[in-house]
Amino acid sequence: MSSQTSYYVYFTYMEPRSLKNKNTTLDDVARAADVSAITVSRAIRKPQMVSAKVRERVLAAIDRLGYVPDAAASTLASKRTDMIGFLVPSLTNNVFADVLRGVYDACDSTPYNVQIANFRYSPLDEERMIRTFLRQKPAGLIVTGFDQTTEAKALLEAADCRIVQIMDSQDDPVDLMIGFSHYTSAVDAARHLIKQEYRRPGFIGARMDPRAQRRLTGFTDVMKEAGLFDPRRVVTTPAASSIGMGTQLFADLIAKKPDTDAIFCNNDDLAAGVLLEAQRRNIDVPEQLGICGFNDLEFSAHFNPGLTSVATPRYETGHRAFEMLQQAIESPDDQLDGKINLSVRLVERGSTQRENSSSFDRD
Amino acid sequence: MSSQTSYYVYFTYMEPRSLKNKNTTLDDVARAADVSAITVSRAIRKPQMVSAKVRERVLAAIDRLGYVPDAAASTLASKRTDMIGFLVPSLTNNVFADVLRGVYDACDSTPYNVQIANFRYSPLDEERMIRTFLRQKPAGLIVTGFDQTTEAKALLEAADCRIVQIMDSQDDPVDLMIGFSHYTSAVDAARHLIKQEYRRPGFIGARMDPRAQRRLTGFTDVMKEAGLFDPRRVVTTPAASSIGMGTQLFADLIAKKPDTDAIFCNNDDLAAGVLLEAQRRNIDVPEQLGICGFNDLEFSAHFNPGLTSVATPRYETGHRAFEMLQQAIESPDDQLDGKINLSVRLVERGSTQRENSSSFDRD
DNA sequence: CTGTTAGCGCTTTCAT
DNA sequence: ATGAAAGCGCTAACAG
Numbered sequence: 066m067s068s069q070t071s072y073y074v075y076f077t078y079m080e081p082r083s084l085k086n087k088n089t090t091l092d093d094v095a096r097a098a099d100v101s102a103i104t105v106s107r108a109i110r111k112p113q114m115v116s117a118k119v120r121e122r123v124l125a126a127i128d129r130l131g132y133v134p135d136a137a138a139s140t141l142a143s144k145r146t147d148m149i150g151f152l153v154p155s156l157t158n159n160v161f162a163d164v165l166r167g168v169y170d171a172c173d174s175t176p177y178n179v180q181i182a183n184f185r186y187s188p189l190d191e192e193r194m195i196r197t198f199l200r201q202k203p204a205g206l207i208v209t210g211f212d213q214t215t216e217a218k219a220l221l222e223a224a225d226c227r228i229v230q231i232m233d234s235q236d237d238p239v240d241l242m243i244g245f246s247h248y249t250s251a252v253d254a255a256r257h258l259i260k261q262e263y264r265r266p267g268f269i270g271a272r273m274d275p276r277a278q279r280r281l282t283g284f285t286d287v288m289k290e291a292g293l294f295d296p297r298r299v300v301t302t303p304a305a306s307s308i309g310m311g312t313q314l315f316a317d318l319i320a321k322k323p324d325t326d327a328i329f330c331n332n333d334d335l336a337a338g339v340l341l342e343a344q345r346r347n348i349d350v351p352e353q354l355g356i357c358g359f360n361d362l363e364f365s366a367h368f369n370p371g372l373t374s375v376a377t378p379r380y381e382t383g384h385r386a387f388e389m390l391q392q393a394i395e396s397p398d399d400q401l402d403g404k405i406n407l408s409v410r411l412v413e414r415g416s417t418q419r420e421n422s423s424s425f426d427r428d
Numbered sequence: 429m430s431s432q433t434s435y436y437v438y439f440t441y442m443e444p445r446s447l448k449n450k451n452t453t454l455d456d457v458a459r460a461a462d463v464s465a466i467t468v469s470r471a472i473r474k475p476q477m478v479s480a481k482v483r484e485r486v487l488a489a490i491d492r493l494g495y496v497p498d499a500a501a502s503t504l505a506s507k508r509t510d511m512i513g514f515l516v517p518s519l520t521n522n523v524f525a526d527v528l529r530g531v532y533d534a535c536d537s538t539p540y541n542v543q544i545a546n547f548r549y550s551p552l553d554e555e556r557m558i559r560t561f562l563r564q565k566p567a568g569l570i571v572t573g574f575d576q577t578t579e580a581k582a583l584l585e586a587a588d589c590r591i592v593q594i595m596d597s598q599d600d601p602v603d604l605m606i607g608f609s610h611y612t613s614a615v616d617a618a619r620h621l622i623k624q625e626y627r628r629p630g631f632i633g634a635r636m637d638p639r640a641q642r643r644l645t646g647f648t649d650v651m652k653e654a655g656l657f658d659p660r661r662v663v664t665t666p667a668a669s670s671i672g673m674g675t676q677l678f679a680d681l682i683a684k685k686p687d688t689d690a691i692f693c694n695n696d697d698l699a700a701g702v703l704l705e706a707q708r709r710n711i712d713v714p715e716q717l718g719i720c721g722f723n724d725l726e727f728s729a730h731f732n733p734g735l736t737s738v739a740t741p742r743y744e745t746g747h748r749a750f751e752m753l754q755q756a757i758e759s760p761d762d763q764l765d766g767k768i769n770l771s772v773r774l775v776e777r778g779s780t781q782r783e784n785s786s787s788f789d790r791d
Numbered sequence: 792c793t794g795t796t797a798g799c800g801c802t803t804t805c806a807t
Numbered sequence: 808a809t810g811a812a813a814g815c816g817c818t819a820a821c822a823g
């Protein structure tokens with residue numbers, strides 16, 4: 066016996082998954098449900114236009130065949146998508162995570178779909194990603210700030226969709242805008258330090274993007290006006306912000322100017338780093354050293370002492386940005402306040418709350 | 429002249445932008461450059477296939493007309509995109525931000541394009557977003573974990589693209605996998621606490637997603653085995669993790685079981701909250717209370733004392749996930765280790781480093 | 792190196 | 808309420 070032949074040998078050859086599923090199309094479903102393609106299309110997109118009976122049959126067929134509509138074909142035919150593109154410079158800090166929460170919350174219960182692209186503070190990547198989004202014919206775009214490349218700006222200007230610029234403030238947005246002034250924010254913080262009788266204030270900043278730069282300018286202007294500006298008390302780095310970077314920049318600053326008595330930190334991560342390092346060095350905060358951060362992240366309230374910071378309306382920005390966009394898309398003829406300036410709020414906490422501020426003389 | 433800063437509210441009526449730009453097509457460019465459409469297409473996608481002279485003419489025309497290729501038409505015609513979809517449950521904590529950095533870094537210098545979708549720990553949203561991605565014919569998908577809805581799993585199984593599941597470990601991934609065991613991680617942490625002679629350890633956790641749940645199981649199993657398990661020392665909440673939530677859960681735990689002498693925190697945010705609250709209450713860490721976190725985020729090393737934590741390979745996971753995906757897409761026939769188990773590392777710091785651990789008796 | 796032809800899978804428009 | 812026809816703008820395949 067045993068003229069055994071190969072047909073008992075099973076090779077469990079796993080075919081590449083990319084060959085699976087020879088694309089079920091609308092036509093396949095139509096045939097299976099014994100209707101025309103357009104009816105299937107309607108059953109999906111406009112159920113009320115189709116009789117209950119047919120709809121049911123179609124839906125069953127869709128299920129049975131595992132049909133997944135082809136977005137490209139749909140977009141090509143209809144010239145529209147439900148996609149909102151959101152360009153962020155970073156996802157590593159919680160700043161944009163909060164904005165994003167606002168966007169998502171507003172997007173819930175709408176037919177839109179948010180897609181995020183992270184350009185990591187690289188204007189060139191940003192430009193590329195704007196291109197990528199635009200090629201997809203988004204319903205709208207949310208972009209961060211006003212500091213795109215010339216090319217990118219031209220793309221946005223020419224774009225065939227509504228655009229909202231967020232997280233900064235300027236006179237002539239491409240289209241819509243919601244944000245706040247970084248300059249003014251820093252002015253508030255700087256004045257607060259002066260009011261607390263700090264007389265040798267410094268500034269530390271990492272990842273000095275254009276908005277951070279404007280904050281530095283705000284700080285500098287106030288200090289100059291008060292005759293308290295010393296450029297050697299300004300320490301920045303192009304590297305990314307982090308708590309560790311805060312301790313480092315603080316060490317640098319103190320090494321150069323040991324008598325520095327207050328620091329405006331470009332963000333709360335740095336401020337936290339300064340606080341922790343100050344504690345390690347037994348420097349009394351706020352008596353010997355005042356610390357002010359920026360953004361008022363969740364953790365800032367929980368340190369001992371709490372970190373004074375400038376609270377930025379991140380969630381609100383995201384939420385309202387989406388709402389503006391939606392309104393602009395759906396009712397382009399309605400009057401719409403397309404330029405919104407939110408206000409920031411200085412949150413004073415222990416890190417700048419001197420017991421007896423007048424006991425410290427200037428120089 | 430010198431009016432102080434005051435906020436103007438600008439009501440500026442803007443004409444709808446959606447009517448701009450009556451779509452320049454490949455044909456328009458072709459006509460302008462006096463070549464055929466396919467030549468324009470090639471000049472863009474495969475420049476070396478076109479003579480320098482023609483290429484130049486075409487590129488000039490593209491520039492002049494402000495032509496933007498239509499992704500939908502391209503996708504429909506070629507049946508492919510360069511898009512990698514990445515589904516994350518959250519962007520609020522730095523965990524996925526780190527993974528994302530890895531993905532982006534690996535994606536640089538490839539022709540691919542990463543798109544993120546945040547399903548905010550909602551399996552239903554996740555399912556919807558998987559659908560959205562799939563409709564776009566992505567080149568590949570990166571999904572978080574194994575705990576999708578049945579429907580979503582079926583979609584992934586049937587998907588016509590390569591898929592890599594990350595951040596967890598299991599025997600039968602849909603396709604590719606790279607992650608680590610949450611159970612084992614927690615076992616390591618729990619054993620460490622016992623080794624440090626903590627005898628009344630508790631657990632706090634927020635947002636108990638399936639992976640967090642597995643960590644709790646790991647902790648529980650070890651403690652039971654050591655005869656140290658007390659369910660009343662386990663406090664969890666479905667709410668989101670944060671430092672503030674850490675202080676709160678700690679307060680709850682201590683209220684119920686004041687003699688708790690160590691806490692395994694479900695993540696570093698909670699651990700930081702516990703530490704700060706302990707300091708506020710003048711509880712000595714690590715002598716009276718040991719604290720162990722999870723993830724080893726950047727800030728954990730910088731506290732005083734530093735936070736003991738379980739370092740998870742987030743960046744590496746993202747980086748290698750992308751690489752696996754790319755290899756699987758581009759060389760589906762090559763042998764490829766499609767199931768990678770990364771190891772975690774317990775980082776012992778001051779928060780569990782007792783001076784003299786044996787001086788503390790059990791009960 | 793460049794062009795011609797024929798769709799990709801869907802939706803729009805116009806009938807019925 | 809359902810269907811037929813005609814593309815949307817691009818690229819693959821095959822010439823030349």
